[in-house]
Amino acid sequence: MQWSTRPGPAERAADPGSRPREVDARTFRELMSGFPSGVAVVTTVDEEGAPRGMTCTSLCSVGLQPPSLLVCLENRSGTLRAAVSRGAFAVNLLHTAGRRAAAGFSTPGPDRFSDVEWELVEPHGLPRLSSDAHATAVCRVLRTVPSGDHTVVLGAVEHVVTAEAPRPLLYGRRRYATWPSG
Template sequence: MTTASGRSGAVDDGTAMLTLVDPDGFRALMASHPGGVAVVTTQDGLGNPYGFACTAWCGVSLAPPLLLFCASNSGSTLPVLAEHGWFALNLLHGAGRRAAEAFATRDAGRFTKIPWHLSPDLGLPVLPEDAHTWAECRVIRLTRAGDHTIVLGEVVRTDEAPEPRPAPLLYGMRRYATWPAT
């Protein structure tokens, strides 16, 4: 059994006092497994775009079509998304690393560095040059979970890059990779 060197917090499970792993240990655990890279985008009432990169997203249900992602409570996008009630999930392809890196920062000018446009139906910011697929979603529920909020969204529309579709971008073990060719 491997344990993290640094621990913080404590939990009493009724039989023994357990110590919680510290943030660095938890980050190392989560970084050890690759995930697909997405950029979540939305806009405020004035039409200003907001967004951030994430790998904490997954499908939830087929009927109705639901997905979820986790957003930092301290980021600028979550309050705008909560107020607007709509978002786009842009699933990045291998050449979309520039978008992943731009949206992984808190730089307010990230939308000036990456090509984007408003989707035709819902007017959400999408990244068609960097994403192989994107979904337009309505916020169904927000659930605070520690320093993040779980956002549950209902998928109302999807679109994808033309064939041949580029391979997805992955992030794990603190580096980017592209899904291998078959």
């Protein structure tokens, strides 16, 4: 496939006075808020054995051989440092009743785990949000890729825990929503 730099029919038909907007952080946040996604809390344990975690909506599957996914974590995050150091992390996919956990893990705080029920899941001894997650994937870190103020963390899914739960929690337009019934 070859890419052309000549304007196509859509570009020629556009308002001749329109110009592309410069993309700053606010504009980009606004763009991405229009792309709703599921809500997850990425958890791990640091070198002292303390649980670490943060809310994450930048998550997607990568492939089936091996089963793998990726999460994007902020570079300054203690969760990122702990996941890389430990070589493992868990992705807790939240259900509707997990809204409070999503909010709690998205803001800085001394002990994000004090307000949620959690347990350690083997084989890596990683925290699972037992009352807020409808599924948890235990992952081994395959690779990290720095990208601006975040790092892409690729993980091989080695263990999955699922539970009967209400519908998945969604986030978009800067608010939480529930997966529609039916």
